[in-house]
Amino acid sequence: MATQSEHQQRDQGEFVRARNRFAARITADGADGWPVQPQRYRLVVSLACPWASRAVIVRRLLGLEDAISLAVADPIQDERSWRFTLDPGGVDPVLGIAYLAEAYATADPTYTGGISVPAIVDVPTGQLVTNDYPQITLDMITEWRAHHRPGAPDLYPEHLRAEIDAVNAEVFADVNNGVYRAGFATTQHAYSRAYTRLFQRLDALAQRLESQRYLIGETITEADVRLFTTLVRFDAVYHGHFKCNRSKLTEMPVLWAYARDLYQTPGFFDTVSFDHIKRHYYQVHTGINPTGIVPEGPDLSGWDEPHGRERLGGRPFGDGTPPDSP
Numbered sequence: 001m002a003t004q005s006e007h008q009q010r011d012q013g014e015f016v017r018a019r020n021r022f023a024a025r026i027t028a029d030g031a032d033g034w035p036v037q038p039q040r041y042r043l044v045v046s047l048a049c050p051w052a053s054r055a056v057i058v059r060r061l062l063g064l065e066d067a068i069s070l071a072v073a074d075p076i077q078d079e080r081s082w083r084f085t086l087d088p089g090g091v092d093p094v095l096g097i098a099y100l101a102e103a104y105a106t107a108d109p110t111y112t113g114g115i116s117v118p119a120i121v122d123v124p125t126g127q128l129v130t131n132d133y134p135q136i137t138l139d140m141i142t143e144w145r146a147h148h149r150p151g152a153p154d155l156y157p158e159h160l161r162a163e164i165d166a167v168n169a170e171v172f173a174d175v176n177n178g179v180y181r182a183g184f185a186t187t188q189h190a191y192s193r194a195y196t197r198l199f200q201r202l203d204a205l206a207q208r209l210e211s212q213r214y215l216i217g218e219t220i221t222e223a224d225v226r227l228f229t230t231l232v233r234f235d236a237v238y239h240g241h242f243k244c245n246r247s248k249l250t251e252m253p254v255l256w257a258y259a260r261d262l263y264q265t266p267g268f269f270d271t272v273s274f275d276h277i278k279r280h281y282y283q284v285h286t287g288i289n290p291t292g293i294v295p296e297g298p299d300l301s302g303w304d305e306p307h308g309r310e311r312l313g314g315r316p317f318g319d320g321t322p323p324d325s326p
């Protein structure tokens, strides 16, 4: 089975994330040969995947749904990796393929590496353009601007980029990827290091978010999207399956309220599938959950409870407006 664990290198028990092989950019000037063009590209995701979910949220917040179509893969990969078994006949209706691997092969028939989401595929040729997840969201924000909905927020304002980049770097190392470093560690020491850094960082983030509504101040930015995708998975999978169990999200009051605030914002809750999240992690990572049993819990009803963070003020969409509710 093509799993996360195949897509990594190991170093003294540490999980080391592989680099993305396909890093062409879709830009307004088409410098890499891939110009921004509405209805040309298809974003392939798993709703289980935190890296892919970033792109799903940003696409919704910016109103790019008509410009970039969306394919949702089955949360359970088989030995050929991500597949379109949720679609009639097991074939993606736009790309006409059963496996995402086919788009990778069309782009590079010699490629033998991992097949990962998110992936953007060029519909006319069927070839993969990019699986470079950190750049995908930034390019949706900066390069696709002409196709944003009226009232789309600026999720990466120029004057805040240095601060966003700095927060993102820490959140990536210790939180987004930190949970994987804990979950996929193969020595006690590597696990303990990842666990300690994760909770130290979460405590620091909680302190930061005690007096300000969002990570970079009063308005939602790309940094919030990146932190959210890990927090929303925390109790459902990272706390148990990845042994990130000092505290549940629900036991960290500031982060729990912050996560609920985002979750209840249009563009966030409507992209979340706890069902896909739980089935993917618990059934696919058989190395750490050999029985493949998916836990019944946790009780998720708290996500809809009032969060109380309006008292911090802030303007969630800045000068813009929220996307329409689904």
Ligand SMILES: N[C@@H](CCC(=O)N[C@@H](CS)C(=O)NCC(=O)O)C(=O)O
Residues within 6 Å of the ligand: 002, 003, 004, 006, 007, 017, 018, 019, 020, 048, 049, 050, 051, 052, 081, 114, 115, 116, 117, 118, 131, 133
């Ligand atoms: N492409 C990136 C991030 C995306 C990623 O890890 N996606 C996971 C799902 S959450 C995936 O597709 N894994 C399948 C595999 O690596 O074979 C990477 O390799 O680090």
